[in-house]
Amino acid sequence: MSNDRDTTTGEEKPITPRDRNISxxxxxxxxxxxxxxxxxxxxxxxxxxxxxxxxxxxxLDNLKKEMDILPxxxxxxxxxxxxxxxxxGRAVCKDLxxxxxxxxxxxxxxxxxLLENGKPSQYFCQNGPAT
Ligand code: SF4
Ligand code: SF4
Numbered sequence: 001m002s003n004d005r006d007t008t009t010g011e012e013k014p015i016t017p018r019d020r021n022i023s024x025x026x027x028x029x030x031x032x033x034x035x036x037x038x039x040x041x042x043x044x045x046x047x048x049x050x051x052x053x054x055x056x057x058x059x060l061d062n063l064k065k066e067m068d069i070l071p072x073x074x075x076x077x078x079x080x081x082x083x084x085x086x087x088x089g090r091a092v093c094k095d096l097x098x099x100x101x102x103x104x105x106x107x108x109x110x111x112x113x114l115l116e117n118g119k120p121s122q123y124f125c126q127n128g129p130a131t
Contacts, residue, residue, distance in 0.1 A: 031130050032087040032113050036075050043107040044083030048100035049125065055093030056082040085124035086115055098126045 032038060050056045059082040066076050078088040085091060086109065102122040104110045115121055118130035 031118065032084075032109060032115070034075060034078065034084060034087040036072070038087060038109050039075065039081055039084050041108045042083035043103050044085060044125065047103045049096050049098055049102060049123075050082060050091075050093075051100075052097060053082075053093050053095045055095050056091075059093065084109075086110070086113070086118075086130040089124070089129040090127070091125040096125060098123060 045060055063080055079092050104122045115130045120127035
């Protein structure tokens with residue numbers, strides 16, 4: 001059934017749909033793009049903070065397989081990537097050791113996006129994404 005006839009009065013404004021389902025597009029608004037290039041350049045997989053994390057090891061193993069079959073223009077789900085935290089925010093894995101040294105300042109992504117000036121500027125896996 002159609003309810004179009006009510007629009008003739010001009011008094012009832014159409015309800016604007018909420019955009020809460022467009023989470024997809026929000027991800028493109030990150031200060032650091034969540035791109036395949038940046039995932040590949042990320043140094044987090046070599047970071048001491050993650051070195052003893054079983055959760056991270058498992059994710060890295062799975063990610064290698066996934067990247068092999070994923071089309072070149074697609075990116076994995078952020079939760080499957082134990083890195084690129086400057087883009088996507090805090091780590092899903094909870095067994096990291098933030099008492100060790102963050103190595104983001106050795107990363108080309110960090111240098112390219114001038115993340116030393118960001119807030120936070122390091123330990124994105126703990127502090128959330130660079131803004
Ligand atoms: S700056 Fe840090 S979190 Fe961001 S890509 Fe580089 S190593 Fe990963
Ligand atoms: S954000 Fe920094 S501390 Fe966290 S895993 Fe990446 S390099 Fe290590």
